[in-house]
Amino acid sequence: MSDTQTFLDTLKARSPHYKAEPTWIAARRQAGAARFEALGFPTRRDEEWKYTDVRSIAQGNFALADNAEFSQASAAALTLPIDAYRLTFVDGVFSSALSDLDSLPSSVQVLPLSKALVENHEAVGGPLGRLTGVDFSPFAALNTAFMEEGAVVRIAPGTVVEKPILLQFLSRAGQPVMCHPRILVEAGGRSEATLIEHYTGESEATNFTNVVGELMLDRGAILAHYKLQEAPLGDMHVASIHVEQSRDTRYTSYNLSLGGALVRNDLISDLNGQGAETNFLGLFFGQGRQHVDNHTKVNHNAPLTFSNENYKGILDDRAHGVFNGKVYVKRDSQKIEGFQSNQNLLLSDRAHIDAKPELEIYADDVKCSHGTTTGQLDEEAIYALRTRGIDEATARGLLTLAFAGEVLDKVSLDAIAERVELAVAGKLPERFNLAGLVEAAAALND
Template sequence: MSTLTKQNLFEGFLETSFAGFESAREEGKTSFLNQGLPTLKSEEYKFTAITKKLEQSLQNVGAAKSFEVSEAEVKAAIPAGYEGAVLVFTNGFLQKERCLKVGSLEFSPLSEKTETPIGSIAKAAKDPFAALNQASFQDGIFIQIPKKAVIDEPILLLSFNKANEGQVIQPRTWIEVGDFSEVTFITLNVNLSEAPFFVNKVVEIKGGLNSQIRYYRIQNDGKFAIEVSNIETNLLKDSRFTSVNISLSGEMVRNNLSLNLLGSNSEGNMYGIYLLNGKSHVDNHTNVDHTIPHAESNELYKGILADQSRGVFNGKIFVRQDAQKTNAFQQNNNILLSENAIVNTKPQLEIWADDVKCSHGCTTGQLDEEALFYLQARGIDKTQAKGLLLFAFAGEVLEHIKNDSFREYCTQLVQERLGSKF
């Protein structure tokens, strides 16, 4: 087996499918080669052996190409009850002819917007995979929400992935939300291949003054999927961003989510559930950067782990010296259903200001046997009782999904996974 080094992984992606972004690409290449692929000695990846997994799975590394999907396939993949616009991608390439109900929505392939300042929000130097994507992504999407636009229905980013063994999919998304605008995004993947492949995605979101942005995401990938995502948002004065991430499957998944609170009275909310079984591995790394006074962040991640699965949570809150009157709250709670399941959790606060309200904490335990006995004593069988208790634990996160039809869709997925659906 050949060793997968930072150099020979990158060499397969030197040629891109379109001109543009030369300066950003060179910056990404330099940053990636300087950082190299992370090992377990890397502090940020000490519990996630992503490089070892890539070495085992990607024997013939190559870039995945776009492919066609039918209208019927698109409609079948849309969650029940969904009514909004649908933007369709295959292996990270926008398929305009398959997009639905887009109306006046402003969007285009990123290859047509080469003046976009990619890498100015999700900086290549912060993560080697963000650097790799910046250096070698093939295409992506540019979305612009105009000033004062209130989009009542969500925008679904529906990605179909179909790759041969060892192929790499590198989508890139740039979203600009204008001042005083409101929008909800939903991201959903549909895997059409059982072969091991690697998805390395970057999403940059630029929020305007008094903007309201919701970003909901379901990860229900194939059992051989390896994924790294870097999602980063800049928030200005009076703006609000809410993320809800639901992780259900995938061989190894790494989620990097960063919020930069750059204006007073801005608010960042980060919520997540990871429901893992088999040998799934999900690593959630979050970062909130409070840079100025009078801003707030809230974070709640919950995990339920069975079999030989492994979860990682590393949440960081930075409160800069000038960020007085900050409110920042972070909590991670986990239930282990197997002696072989493992969770590594590390909530962190770094505070340089003195007039703040901040807290963080974590818990890891097993299902409450007394509560389980109580339900069984009232005629509920053990499987359903267990599912009800687990759903009560996880349901607190689902409450933060404000779109009714999508919340119901997610509720059904979670109930089916937990066995609590009557």
């Protein structure tokens, strides 16, 4: 039996669940299944998957979870300590008990997809699948075939959402399961919001998460999008995120990848209107035999659009990282600015990075640059820190965080920055670079 067939059989066994669904969903599901069957799982002969072997997913046998049981105490220990509107999914299944939408203003909708489909499925039908369709990748097709749950976020024009919207995905230990969440965000004109995707779970889990995100920013909208991926080290994680930006929008992605055995992120921004700006900030950390692949693409489809990308990779042990970043400038998209930087730090001789920055430009009046570097920690600096009484492990941790600084400094949510610090550097004697003392020091000048 082929790898593809295992998944199709699981889908077939699931079909009684889908009996009552509207015809448009059934049609898309079938299209997804057909496309997945035709494509099969990608192999390393595919240029887009040259450095990433997905056999551990393809050869897995993942069931579908049928409940969202998770102890309140264990969930609380995993939940980011952030005051947020929160939806929680356990192995992809929505948990109302672990969600909290108290005081969500009426100008903001945050719904589990299953509920959105029941309440007003036509409203979802239009945007769903428009940006990330079944042709995007075999994983997007697979996601469409299995789509059941996820989050729908709609922000009315002009709304400033005061608290972040947190989508929490918990992965349980036990029989391997898979989930295919879909995230649909429609940010109205001149709205402002912060969206957090947080993947975490029980350390022994060995599940497969295959998420598709579609984010639409209407004129003047501002969206900060954190993706904190702290999945258990046995989890597989594939994410396909596509952002559409109209005029004068600003999107900032904080793609923080810490967990997972096999991780693949695809992040695409379409800059479709003048004044649109996208910022891709990424930090990926791998240890053991983790494999972390980041593919990003910025499409400058309109003149006077701006992109800034900064990805930092930190790889230890036998971890393998991939960075493939592409900046595309459409014909006659003049006066655009596109900057891309990827720097990687190898903490061990056996860690490995494949970095491939790409520019594709069809306009003549543009400002673009890209570059990638790979290096090791500065042994002189480690020595200097140790001569001040700081132990070697801490000194290495500090310098590693310092390497990540350009990205980490921009993470304005402390709870997230602290998670990253802990994962990358271990427990430090002080909060790194002493956010709290900054003001104290500034006050000294008075």
